[in-house]
Amino acid sequence: MDSAADRFRKRKAALDHNSPVAITTPVVAIEPMVEAALPVRLEERAGQIAVQADALLAELHGRIDEEKISALIDSCQNECLQAVIRPFGVAKILFEDKVGGSVDTVHNVRNEVFATGRAREKYKSNKKYDSHEYHNHDNYKKVNKENSTRLNRGIVKDSYSGGEIIKGKMQLDHVISAHEIHDDAGRILAGLDGSALANVSGNLKPTSQTINGSKKDKSVAAYLKWLDDTKIPTLAQDIARLEEAGNLSAEKAMELIKNKKKLKELQKIDRAQMTAADVAARKYYNGKINKAYYTSGTFIKDTALTSVSSSGRLALHQAIGVLMEEFTRAAFAEMRDVWLHGFKNAMDVSFLEALKERLSHIAARVQAKWRIAMDTAIGGGISGFLSNLITVLINTFTTTKAHVARLLREGALSLGRAFRTLAFPADGTSLAEAADAASKVLAAGLITGGGILLETALEHHVIVFGPLAPYVLSVGIGITTGLCTAFAIYMLDRLDLFGVHGRRRHDQIMAKLDLMISTSYDRALEAAAVFDPPALLPAP
Structure with a gap:
């Protein structure tokens, strides 16, 4: 296609080639034509040209829109x-996604979601809770002895109420209960000793026999809720019932006194102080478990292996996807050709030869996509590796579906x-x-x-x-x-x-206009060449 510059050069060459039209046409021959054209108003002509230009642009835009619909x-x-x-x-086919991902995490096993049978069996084989083992740990005895000595000096306060503790009524409470720690699937997954974790100094708090005896193996949150919903209302009702009865026996009177002491003591519990003790104990406890497990060889190995596996599977997934897409397109193309032109390309060709030829066409198209499949596989491999790491990370905080x-x-x-x-x-x-x-x-x-x-x-x-x-x-x-x-x-x-498609549309329209002008100009030159200028014009 000739460009505008090429067309200019052609015109200049035509004028410079001693054209009789350019040299000998007298001005007087043109003047009558000009005079005849003067009545035509220039504004009307300009309007007609503008309308024609708008119609042409509309037609070109319509063609581009039709092409876009076809592309859609x-x-x-x-x-x-x-x-x-x-x-x-x-x-x-390649992925078997499951709840919680493919790597065990502390959060998941605590919610009975196990990624591996190894972790499940380890949890199931946990030995039965033995209270004696937890309450006879060396550190438990040491802290208990220290607090007893301090109690004798009158400097020990109740860790949960801030009040005085009566001598002989002091007990050490496991903030996180020993039973909870023993049965914790996260601790078992990390492979840490429950008795040692339960009896760290931060998890042992001196309190009264009443509070410790009623708390038992409940968590602090569950204990406080139980107090508000059950224990305190029940004690208040029992006290009111006994007081209303009157003429109590010695046994009932003693029960009334004890209930009032219990109620008073339980009502003195500082919920904020007790909750703060629980938060501090759990922060230390969970920190030990998370550090032990997430830096362990088991976790690192499982994460690496599953990430590599996910990377390989997704790389294969992407490569197979590209090849299968091309195979499907090629197969449909051959089916369309069979419908239009028949299965055989010649009368003397056998069925097997025709089948072999058509399969070779499909194989050639699939083979041509091999490099694209490999490039796609590399990207898929990287994405698979990262997606598995992200899945593991998310599962440390919440269980994924x-x-x-x-x-x-x-x-x-x-x-x-x-x-x-x-x-x-x-x-x-x-x-x-x-x-x-x-x-x-x-x-x-x-x-x-x-x-x-x-x-x-x-x-x-x-x-x-x-x-x-x-x-x-x-x-x-x-x-x-x-x-x-x-x-x-x-x-x-x-x-x-x-703004990409606006520029692209502009370029397309300019290209089409350039083609139209170039084609029209070439046709004009061809038409002009039919005539012999010296025969039409007088000799100089």
């Missing part, structure tokens, strides 16, 4: 195919693709174009995540399809996700957040 339809097909094959197809692992995996893939698009744009790609492409990748990732959540919500409502239910659901959600992704990308093109 093709995009819908591609996105549906990708959505069915990748996150809702291949992923279910099975679909959360899929969300994290797809999210990591989308973020990874978006980062690569921005950080390593293709040659000749501007920052705005890279940002536009990255925004579409993120939008596709968000829609895929929504599809996973929708699939999770509907999986119990498609049982009417029997054994085909998982496949029906996967295909249905995959197609829906693909259509939504294609529509979202189309809308992002229309919104043109980065």
Whole structure:
């Protein structure tokens, strides 16, 4: 296609080539034509030209819009195919997502969610609680003796009420009960000695026999709630009942006195002080467990192995996805060709030869995608490794559901693709174009995540399809996700957040106009060459 500069050079060359028209045409021959054209108003002509220009631009814009609609339809097909094959197809074959992830965490085992049979068996084999073992620990005896000595000097206060402790009525309370520590799955997972943890000085508090005896193996939070909901109201009712009865026996009178002492003592408990003691004890206790387990070889090894496994699976998932997509497209292309032109390409070709040829076409197309599959696998491997680490991290604080692992995996893939698009744009790609492409990748990732959540919500409502239910659901959600992704990308093109498509549309229209002008000019030159200028004009 000739550019504007090329057309200018052609015109200049034509004028400089001793053209008789350029040299010998007398001015007097043109004047009658000019005079005849004078009545035509220039404004009308300018308006006609403007209308024609607007119509031409509208036509060009319409052609581009038609091309975009056609591209949208093709995009819908591609996105549906990708959505069915990748996150809702291949992923279910390669990944077996489960509640709590693939690595045991302290938080999860405390909620009876075990990632490994090893941790489950270790918890089940925990020996039965022995109170004697916990209350005869060396540090328990040492702290108890120290507090008894201080009590004799009158300098020991009740750790929970701040009041005086009657001699002979002092007891050491395990802030976190010994029974709770013994049965704690987190402690068992970390492999720490329960008796040693229960009897650290920060977990032993001197208090009265009444408070310690009523607290027993309850946690502080459960104990305070029990006091407010049950113990104190019950004591108050018993006291009121005895006082109303009158003429009490010696036994009942003694019961009334004891109940009043208990009620008074329990009501003196400083809830803030008791809660603060519990918070401090648990902070130390959980710190010891977390440090012991999360720095252990078992945890590090399990995290590394599952991350590598997740990396390999996601790399394979991405590579298979690319190859399966191309295989499906190639297979449909061959089926379309069979429909239009028949299975055999010649009458003397056998069925097996024709089949071999068509399969070779499919294999060639799949093989051509091998490098793309490898590049995609590398990105998938990195995303799989990171998504497993994130899953483990989240499970240290809360237990993830099975679909959360899929969300994290797809999210990591989308973020990874978006980062690569921005950080390593293709040659000749501007920052705005890279940002536009990255925004579409993120939008596709968000829609895929929504599809996973929708699939999770509907999986119990498609049982009417029997054994085909998982496949029906996967295909249905995959197609829906693909259509939504294609529509979202189309809308992002229309919104043109980065001005990329406006510039691209302008360039397309200018290219089409340039082509039209160039074509018209070439035709004009060809038409002018038909005539012989010396025959039309008088000789000089």
